[in-house]
Amino acid sequence: MTTSADPSTRVSLGPAADEGLARRLRALACTAPLHDLDSRKANLAGEYAVYGMAEVALSAIDLVTLQMDFDTGADRDQVLARLQPRVAAQAPQRPWTEHERVARWVLESLINVGSVDRGFRAVYGTFATDGSYVRRDYDFKLIEEVPGPDGGVYLRTTDEAVNVLVGALDTDVTSAQIAAEVKLEVLINRGRLADAQLAAEQARYRTVQFAETLRRALEATRRNVRAVDWMETVPDLIHEALEHIADRYRHENAILTNIRRARDESEDPEHKRRAAELVDIVKDCIRRHTQLQTRLLEAGPLFRAEQDRQAFAGPTARSGLDLYGQLLAPLLRLPLEHGLRVTDAFFSSAIGLRTPVSVRVTDLVEVLLTPPVEREHLGAELPEPDLLDTPDDSRFSEAQLEAAQVLLDLPPDAPRRLSGLLAEARRSDPELPYLVALLAVHAASPSVGTAYRQGEERLLFAVDDGARLDDPEFGGADLIVGSALLDAAGMAAERAEASAPTDPPARALVPAGRKPHHLESRP
Amino acid sequence: MTSYDEHPTTGDGAGAPPAITPGDVADASRLVSFGLQPKLLPARDAEYGELVRRYRDDPGFARLADAVATGLGLIVLEVSPRAGMAVAASEDSVFAVRLGEYSRRAASESTDRFLHGLAHLAVAALAFPRPEDLADDGYLGRITVNGVDTFVRQVCRRLEEQAEAEGANTDPVSDAPGLEAAWRVYARRSATGATKDARRLSGSTIGIVGKAMSFMVDTGFLQKTSDDSGGTFRTTARYQLQVRDLAGSAAMAELLALGVVPISDGSASLLPPDPTEELVADAGLPFHSS
Numbered sequence: 001m002t003t004s005a006d007p008s009t010r011v012s013l014g015p016a017a018d019e020g021l022a023r024r025l026r027a028l029a030c031t032a033p034l035h036d037l038d039s040r041k042a043n044l045a046g047e048y049a050v051y052g053m054a055e056v057a058l059s060a061i062d063l064v065t066l067q068m069d070f071d072t073g074a075d076r077d078q079v080l081a082r083l084q085p086r087v088a089a090q091a092p093q094r095p096w097t098e099h100e101r102v103a104r105w106v107l108e109s110l111i112n113v114g115s116v117d118r119g120f121r122a123v124y125g126t127f128a129t130d131g132s133y134v135r136r137d138y139d140f141k142l143i144e145e146v147p148g149p150d151g152g153v154y155l156r157t158t159d160e161a162v163n164v165l166v167g168a169l170d171t172d173v174t175s176a177q178i179a180a181e182v183k184l185e186v187l188i189n190r191g192r193l194a195d196a197q198l199a200a201e202q203a204r205y206r207t208v209q210f211a212e213t214l215r216r217a218l219e220a221t222r223r224n225v226r227a228v229d230w231m232e233t234v235p236d237l238i239h240e241a242l243e244h245i246a247d248r249y250r251h252e253n254a255i256l257t258n259i260r261r262a263r264d265e266s267e268d269p270e271h272k273r274r275a276a277e278l279v280d281i282v283k284d285c286i287r288r289h290t291q292l293q294t295r296l297l298e299a300g301p302l303f304r305a306e307q308d309r310q311a312f313a314g315p316t317a318r319s320g321l322d323l324y325g326q327l328l329a330p331l332l333r334l335p336l337e338h339g340l341r342v343t344d345a346f347f348s349s350a351i352g353l354r355t356p357v358s359v360r361v362t363d364l365v366e367v368l369l370t371p372p373v374e375r376e377h378l379g380a381e382l383p384e385p386d387l388l389d390t391p392d393d394s395r396f397s398e399a400q401l402e403a404a405q406v407l408l409d410l411p412p413d414a415p416r417r418l419s420g421l422l423a424e425a426r427r428s429d430p431e432l433p434y435l436v437a438l439l440a441v442h443a444a445s446p447s448v449g450t451a452y453r454q455g456e457e458r459l460l461f462a463v464d465d466g467a468r469l470d471d472p473e474f475g476g477a478d479l480i481v482g483s484a485l486l487d488a489a490g491m492a493a494e495r496a497e498a499s500a501p502t503d504p505p506a507r508a509l510v511p512a513g514r515k516p517h518h519l520e521s522r523p
Numbered sequence: 524m525t526s527y528d529e530h531p532t533t534g535d536g537a538g539a540p541p542a543i544t545p546g547d548v549a550d551a552s553r554l555v556s557f558g559l560q561p562k563l564l565p566a567r568d569a570e571y572g573e574l575v576r577r578y579r580d581d582p583g584f585a586r587l588a589d590a591v592a593t594g595l596g597l598i599v600l601e602v603s604p605r606a607g608m609a610v611a612a613s614e615d616s617v618f619a620v621r622l623g624e625y626s627r628r629a630a631s632e633s634t635d636r637f638l639h640g641l642a643h644l645a646v647a648a649l650a651f652p653r654p655e656d657l658a659d660d661g662y663l664g665r666i667t668v669n670g671v672d673t674f675v676r677q678v679c680r681r682l683e684e685q686a687e688a689e690g691a692n693t694d695p696v697s698d699a700p701g702l703e704a705a706w707r708v709y710a711r712r713s714a715t716g717a718t719k720d721a722r723r724l725s726g727s728t729i730g731i732v733g734k735a736m737s738f739m740v741d742t743g744f745l746q747k748t749s750d751d752s753g754g755t756f757r758t759t760a761r762y763q764l765q766v767r768d769l770a771g772s773a774a775m776a777e778l779l780a781l782g783v784v785p786i787s788d789g790s791a792s793l794l795p796p797d798p799t800e801e802l803v804a805d806a807g808l809p810f811h812s813s
Contacts, residue, residue, distance in 0.1 A: 123697050332705045
């Protein structure tokens with residue numbers, strides 16, 4: 001409602017400042033649903049304080065933005081599935097059903113499923129031109145549900161959400177795009193790949209946003225030629241977009257060449273990884289541009305076909321009411337309470353008629369006493385599946401594996417003979433020696449490369465010194481089994497320096513030229 | 524209305540005015556009852572076809588049938604082989620559809636009431652996009668649920684862009700929902716939404732438009748041709764008559780009463796009020812006057 005203020009005590013700084021304030025208030029309002037999530041989580045049944053709901057929400061907006069394509073939005077189930085690892089990482093000890101519930105709750109809150117508009121509303125105040133203070137409603141959506149070509153419901157992020165996400169509120173798409181690209185190039189030239197990745201990701205959001213603007217314009221053109229100005233606006237738009245694509249394409253290809261060089265020349269694996277990620281991002285940008293270009297090229301022929309169809313229809317002698325121009329268009333400009341009078345008048349006279357149903361008591365009795373008909377649409381009954389338990393065909397149980405590992409957890413300074421290990425194993429479990437023997441044979445050719453890459457600190461190894469194994473069940477070499485300590489820190493340093501990590505130091509532990517003998521089972 | 528002194532072109536007597544027999548009244552009522560089954564067409568029912576033919580050939584019988592219809596609270600729009608006996612319910616008739624029966628939510632919520640009414644108007648506007656289409660008896664409109672929704676959204680978006688270009692703050696004043704611009708009400712309602720079962724969300728705009736269209740199938744205004752784009756329909760002669768002769772003028776009268784539509788010079792169509800919306804000449808498109 002309005003309240004008139006005394007002009008002398010007015011605090012307004014003029015309409016321009018007030019407009020700027022209103023804009024910032026609206027931008028601020030867009031973040032409110034995210035904060036709201038964290039304050040509302042206390043109301044959920046259960047203990048949900050561990051989850052960072054705003055983080056999950058921002059990540060959800062990210063996922064939807066990156067997944068939505070030119071034609072459809074993002075698939076809801078896919079978004080939920082990709083959201084889950086992040087939720088799970090926040091509370092790994094909780095059950096996955098709870099993670100799923102949290103992901104779903106966040107997504108539904110972002111859509112605001114409970115409200116009839118499925119959107120949010122914020123109230124802010126401005127000064128009107130006459131100096132009175134007016135409270136206004138600002139309605140916005142973050143994620144909206146749109147119909148897909150297959151009849152399903154897909155998700156799209158709104159401009160508001162993309163703005164909140166990118167953090168560049170109320171900016172011009174094209175200029176922001178250029179800024180991001182320039183920044184990216186500079187960063188790559190300086191070799192600062194971490195920053196470059198951030199910039200590339202932002203550039204991709206911009207690209208998506210740009211495509212979204214164009215998609216809406218083209219969709220409207222396609223469906224409804226008359227709603228779009230084909231003399232100037234749309235040709236200009238297409239021309240501008242094609243130029244933009246050509247420009248970006250050149251630019252991104254140049255960047256791609258640069259990053260590929262950075263990727264191939266870099267010696268730092270971290271740099272390499274980042275560069276590889278960047279290549280993927282830029283490739284995705286190029287793919288999106290190509291997709292956009294295809295749509296742009298289709299637009300012209302489509303307009304001509306549509307124009308032909310409508311222009312060459314024979315004119316009729318009479319002409320009637322122009323439903324759009326005379327009714328619908330002026331109606332939509334009216335305030336709701338006036339518009340309502342028009343739609344009510346149209347509704348009541350355009351709705352048609354219905355034939356009222358009258359019931360005779362005798363019929364009613366019969367209807368009420370008839371037993372309900374079995375519903376057929378459930379289909380035939382499914383036969384109860386005859387399930388057989390899959391026999392547990394693992395040779396060894398978990399407990400046995402654990403026992404074997406305890407046995408083989410040898411101190412680094414005291415290696416043991418395989419014969420002794422087998423004998424000890426046999427005392428606890430007649431099956432265990434087989435597992436111990438198997439593990440020992442594996443240790444004869446330890447996976448040194450893997451341990452080196454993963455930075456492990458110890459490694460089980462087995463060496464054949466020529467002694468023969470004397471055992472009732474096994475034959476072959478009586479291996480010396482022991483634990484080798486690996487120099488994790490040294491290896492890490494070496495990894496950083498080495499250009500090709502082929503010869504790790506642990507290799508020296510296995511004597512060259514001595515192939516471990518294969519154990520054979522005695523009959 | 525039931526009395527007449529004209530010579531019938533057909534009838535039992537030559538010269539003398541034929542008396543109305545109970546049989547004639549029964550036939551006239553029978554014709555009206557056929558008209559009350561909107562999906563039935565004379566081409567599909569021999570008796571209906573014969574009565575329609577009699578209505579057109581025999582003015583006496585036609586007046587009798589008109590009288591029966593009027594007595595029942597019906598308005599006769601046309602009696603023809605293509606449309607059958609097209610009748611519409613007058614406002615206080617037992618055959619009129621009440622809003623509460625149509626949608627319970629619409630009866631209590633003024634925004635929902637508006638959206639339901641707007642959906643019907645938008646369906647008509649897209650079914651007969653040019654004034655000629657509404658006038659041409661042979662015209663069949665083809666519309667889809669998603670198409671209607673996107674069309675209205677597009678119009679709303681253009682209004683929003685215009686308002687932005689004019690620098691107007693379109694956010695409505697709190698606590699005065701009636702002053703909110705009509706296009707905003709539509710624009711902020713979600714287009715669709717996932718539901719627990721696979722049905723359409725009834726409060727979404729696609730749900731509202733879809734309801735309007737499926738209701739019109741029941742009243743014989745539309746025929747469903749496929750499930751593409753949320754449901755594809757084509758119009759019937761009855762719908763064209765209803766919009767042209769009844770609903771369009773009723774809504775226009777209301778709009779004029781609000782002082783919104785400028786007085787036209789009698790030409791076929793009005794331009795959209797904003798001159799910036801001028802479109803390509805000779806495109807034959809419905810937005811601009813010929």
